[in-house]
Amino acid sequence: LYKVGATYDWQDKTDNTTAEGLSELLEGLRDVVDLDFEVVAHNAGVRPTVKDRRPLLGRSRESARIHVLNGLGTRGVLLGPFLADKLYNNIENAMELEENISIHRYKKFKF
Numbered sequence: 001l002y003k004v005g006a007t008y009d010w011q012d013k014t015d016n017t018t019a020e021g022l023s024e025l026l027e028g029l030r031d032v033v034d035l036d037f038e039v040v041a042h043n044a045g046v047r048p049t050v051k052d053r054r055p056l057l058g059r060s061r062e063s064a065r066i067h068v069l070n071g072l073g074t075r076g077v078l079l080g081p082f083l084a085d086k087l088y089n090n091i092e093n094a095m096e097l098e099e100n101i102s103i104h105r106y107k108k109f110k111f
Helices: 018-033 075-092
Strands: 056-059 066-068
Touching: 056 075, 066 075
Parallel strands: none
Antiparallel strands: 056 066
16 A cells, blocks of 8 residues: 655645545656556645744743654655754753744744
8 A cells, every 4th residue: 555645735724635636646646657556545634834834843831841843844854853953952952942943933832
């Protein structure tokens, strides 16, 4: 079994599947593989994001035992190791996180 995805419909913010979405995925798949295949499931979801589209790293204000490393998006494979190192050094060596990656840049939320 293989998974194929995803679509980029900026208007539909539901987690409902659509015929248009399935058609887009199948068309894209047929462009890259020349194999017979069968669709066994069709799922949909919404990618969570933040307003400034930047990673979220840091310690919760509610519990020193909770840390966040999220929001890596499509660059997660490239940024993940670099940001994991930043978070590690923040936790273990008290090194400050830059504001543009810190969860605390969102002051109105309790993190």
